[in-house]
Amino acid sequence: MFDHRKYRRFETVRLKDRTWPDNEINKAPDWCSVDLRDGNQALINPMSVEQKTRMFTLLVKLGFKEIEVGFPSASKPDYDFVRKLVDENLIPDDVSIQVLTQAREELIKKTFDALGGVKKANVHVYNSTSVVQREQVFGMDKDEIKGIAVQGAKWVRDYAKQHPDTQWEFQYSPESYTGTEMDFAVEVCDAVIAEWQPENGQKVVINLPSTVEMSTPNVFADQVEYFCRKLKQRDQVRISLHTHNDRGCAVAAAELGVMAGADRVEGTLMGNGERTGNMDIVTMGMNLYSQGIDPELDFSDIKEIIEVVESCNEIPVSVRHPWAGELVYTAFSGSHQDAIRKSVNYHKEHNQEHWDVAYLPIDPRDISREYEAVVRINSQSGKGGVALVLERDYGIELPKWMHVPLSKVVQSAAEQQGVEVSPEVIYTLYQKHFVEVADAWTMTRYDLHTDEQQVSARFQIGDAEFSGQGAGALEALKDALSNHYQCQFEVTQFDEHAIGSGTDAKAQATVAVEVDGATEYAVAISEDTSSAALQAMLTAFGRHAVAEQRISA
Incomplete structure (x- = not known):
C-alpha cells in the first residue's frame, strides 16, 4: 500500500539566471493576517462573533494593518461580524479589513453589502487556475477560466463605484497558483489588472497562493x-504570497518568495489553517527579529498571544512551536545547561552589545519568557543545571566541586x-542531603584557647x-572527632563565602570530608565564619556516622 511509484516529481519553470539567492531580507514585508477567514474555516468549531472580536482586537494590538476578517457572502456569522466591525466602529483608521469572495456576481454584491460604510477595505476575489482544477473539477479550458477572472474583476470594479466614500483596494488570487502554468498565471493576472487600471490610482494586490504546497x-x-x-x-501592484504548509515549508517558501520579489505575506498566528496549516506569521516575524530586523509586529507578550489563539481556535499550541512554545528555551540536557549558564554569565561580565548566548537564539525575556524556564531538571540533566536552579531560584551558590554530589542526588530522584524534578524538590533534596543535621550533631557551643601556634x-x-x-x-575539631571515634578523618575540600552584606551578612561554609575512605559533603550557614565552618564539618562527619551505623546518631 505504501508505494512511492504512484507519485511523480513536481515539474515547473526553472530559471537559469535566477537572482533571488543573492538577495537578503532587510525589512519586514507587508503583513496580512488571515486568522479570521482562512484560519477560521479550518477549525472544527468555527469562531463565534465574540471569539472573532477578541481575535481581531489582538491582531490590532499586535500591529497588523491588514486583516482578512471573513467570507461574508458565504456564512451569516462572517457577514454579521463584518457588520459588527463597521457598525460599532471597531476598525482603527490605519487598519484596512480584507474580505474574500468568489468571482460570482451574487456573492460579490453581498460582499459589498456587508462592507457598506467601511472607511477602507480590500476586496479579494479569486478563482482556480490550476491544470487539475481546470481539467478535473470545472471541465473548462484556459479561455473560460480567464473569462471568469476578468468578469469577476469587472463586477468588483463596478460595485465599488457604488461606494465612493470608501478607500478600496482590489486583490486577485489565481487559486492553486503553484499548480498553474506560469505563463498562463501571468496572462490571467495581466487581464485582471487591465480591468482595474492601477495606473490611474486604483490600489491592486496580486496574491500568489501556494494553495497546496507542491514543491521545495x-x-x-x-x-x-x-x-x-x-x-x-x-x-x-503589490505582489502577495499565501503559502500553505503541506510539506512543512510554508515559512521558508514565504521567506524565499520575499527574496524573489514579493511585497506582502498572508498568514496566521501560530500557523493555524487548512490541512497542516498556513504560513506562521509569528515564526517568520521572529525569524526577522532574531536577525536584527524590525518585524513591525509586537510579539513581546507571547503568553497573551498563545492564550487568545488557543481560546479562539480551541487548538493547543505545541510546546515545541518555533519561538513561542513553552519548552523552546528550556534545556534538560546537562551539556546544554552548562553552556547556557556559562554563556549567560560571560554575556553579563563582558557587557556584550549584541545577544550571542549558547543555545538561546534570542533573549527569552524579549517575548515574556523568563529565565526560570531556561533550565529544567530531569534524569538527563547535568551537574551545572542543578546548581544553576539553586542559584537562580534560591540564591544558593555552591563551589564547583559540590556540583557533582548534588547532581547525583537529584538525578537519582529523577x-x-x-x-521532571521541580525547583522545590531540588531545594528539598539539597536541604535533606547536605544541610539538615540531627540534634545530636548540632554544635551548641565552642571555646578556643590559643597558645603560641596551637589552638x-x-x-x-x-x-x-x-x-x-x-x-x-x-x-582542633578534626582531632577531637578522630580521637573520640578512632577513625581516619580528613577535610578534602573547603569553601566559605559571605551571604549578603553589612550587619545582616552571614557566612556559608561548604566542606567535603573523608572518613575512613568514604566521602561526605555538607553545607552550613551561621552568623560567624568559624561557626559555619565547624558545623559544616560536623554535619558531614555526622552523616557518615549515621550511614555507617557504627557511630551513634
Missing part, C-alpha cells in the same frame, strides 16, 4: 521571480520518579563534650 521552497521562489519578471504592470578547643555537640587541638579551629 526554492522552486516556489523561482515561480515568484518568474511571475514578477513577466507581469506587465509589476511596478504598479530516575526513581521518572518525571586548644572544647566543643559542646548535642549532649556531649569533646576536646581537641590543632593549628586552627577546624583542625
